[in-house]
Amino acid sequence: MIVVMRPDHTPQQVQAVMERLVQFGLQGQTIHGVEREVIAGLGQVLQDHRDEISMMPGVDEVIRVSKPYKLSSREVHPKYTIVDLPHGVRVGGGRPVFMAGPCAIESEDQLMAAARGVRKAGAHVLRGGAFKPRSSPYSFQGLGLEALKLLRAAGDEVGMPVITECLSVRDVDVCAQYSDVLQIGARNMQNFVLLQEVGKTGKPVLLKRGMSATIEEWLLASEYVMSQNNPNLILCERGIRTFETATRNTLDLNAVALVKRLSHLPIIADPSHGTGKWYLVRPMSMASLAAGADGLMIEVHPNPDHALSDGAQSLTPANFADLAEEARRLADALSRPFAEPPAAAATA
Ligand code: PEP
């Protein structure tokens, strides 16, 4: 940190700051400028240190130099992380993947139709919600354990790893038992106890960005998972709340490009929740890839008009197949071709 002293500071005040830095285990170095005197505080600087120094007499302001997140930062870990999933699927490392499937699992028929459709179109990971975080308690809440069993069976049948949202600490064990990837939804991005619990399972975790979270808060949230000795983290930009009401959320593609610079973690985009409109999913998928996304999460339902959740933003399997085709062509043009689909032959 850089401690900027007030123009009217006294030598005793500089001395007091230097002594406090030593008490914090930091090293202080004074720099005499033409107009100002500043002190560089070197070492492991915590937020509490900065807060305390900023309140000391004679101090004008304290400026942070290094990033507050460490485990997810590229400053600390320059090599890109690749998250390995079953069936040879790898997320990160420059070759995008598709995660696709219904918002919520409604029945075996519905899930299998979606699973076969997305598998045939070349998707890598099958998604499906068992525990749904609905805004209204009167809306469909998901089939719970029954849905987890259907998801596992569907993934095994079509030969794809599966992902589902883990809504609460209560569900961590059962989600980890049935799913290959544990999704933390936007509404839970700062549920720190849940982040620690999913981290402890050692399973890959997909952390969605909170709808009002800054990029820094998001990366700090990722530290809660990674600090449990779990490096298998994938970030997902799913749109943020802005003043705009014409779309459900505003898909923040700045975040995709910036996170690629700030962090070594893979980041995928979710244009389904990011737009809320099925006809915007395809163009925003292309934009996400162009911005550097390591993959796309897309909601697919065999009959979106009758979906029990998020029908308006869901694609039919046929529309998903068109999107996948166009996305592959774009990725080739960007010299970042999609990863090969899972190796096991689909029984579809
Ligand atoms: C979902 O993936 O269906 C979901 C609820 O997403 P989010 O947490 O981004 O709203």
Ligand code: MN
């Ligand atoms: Mn959804």
